[in-house]
Amino acid sequence: MAPDRSLPPKLERLWGREPTPRRGPRPRLDLATITAAAIEIADEEGLAGVSMSSVASRVGVAATALYRYVGSKEDLLTSMADALAPHPPEPGDTPWRAYLALWTRAQRDIVLRHTWVLSITKFAPPLGPRRLLWLDRALTALSGTGLDDGEKVNVASTLTGYALTDAAIVHAANSGFEELEEAGIEGSVDYGEVLAEVLDPETYPALSSAVRAGAFRGGGGWTDDADFRFGLDLLLDGVEQLIARRATEGGLTEE
Structure with missing residues (x-):
């Protein structure tokens, strides 16, 4: 007999497989709307700005109302990570x-x-x-x-x-x-010059040779x-x- 497997609740929501209650008021929101609002906040303020209360405010409901659609902030983050990407490009006849x-x-x-x-x-x-x-x-x-x-x-x-x-x-x-840049090391070229000063050719023979040959001079940043x-x-x-x-x-x- 095959083992009984089921998706965690947060994945059931992502796939739209949660049972819809037959009674009660029609839901005002859905997970996609809530997730989109959370992504907007993260883009504007960083992840620190995303909370159940900030997302609830963005969609116009009380924070407690969000838990009807998402189990926790961790579940919301999972949904955000999945929903972030647009549809992938289609392969078509591309090699x-x-x-x-x-x-x-x-x-x-x-x-x-x-x-x-x-x-x-x-x-x-x-x-x-x-x-x-x-x-x-x-x-x-x-x-x-x-x-x-x-x-x-x-x-x-x-x-x-x-x-x-x-x-x-x-x-x-x-x-x-920032710490490196404050010390005047502003890119790979500067980094290579610093390495050239500190590397002992006997201890780091290959790396020291590569640095002195210009391995880090490819770009300015x-x-x-x-x-x-x-x-x-x-x-x-x-x-x-x-x-x-x-x-x-x-x-x-x-x-």
Whole structure:
């Protein structure tokens, strides 16, 4: 007998699977409206501005009334993280590599437009309807590549992790390096010059050589879009090699 599994209440709400009461007044609100209001507040004031009372005020009800639609603030944050993204781009006839490059950049850019989500995003399997829609489109783009379904999921998960990590780095560079900047270290070039002064070539031979050769002279700021493209191409090159290897293995099997 299969084990009895059910979604947590917050996910039941996300999927619209909560039973609708047959009696009583018709609900004035819904989870989507409440979530949209919470996202507006977070965009304006940061995540610290999001509370059950502030969201209730935004939608014009008492704070206690929100609990009819959302179980807790934690549940609301989960809903915000899922609802934040627009619908993903459609793969259509776009080649898998070009599509996944667009798909990954789009996820990164969404986070950079709403950086507060970095505080609540968890590296866990997606369970909300919007995030699963993005996963579905990535799997669609990889159709016909010869990868099995598990490999396709792993490719999508790896690219999502890269998008989130890069967004976190860019956000930190734009807002979290005050101490370095106060010391006059205002970008990668300055950082490289400082390293050149403190690194002992005997202890750090490879890094010291790279610094003195200009490894950190690529751009004036802390981050550069070329860095994002480099990492993305590195990952997609690996996917391309995996696809080629699976094609070769398939050919050998047929023989």
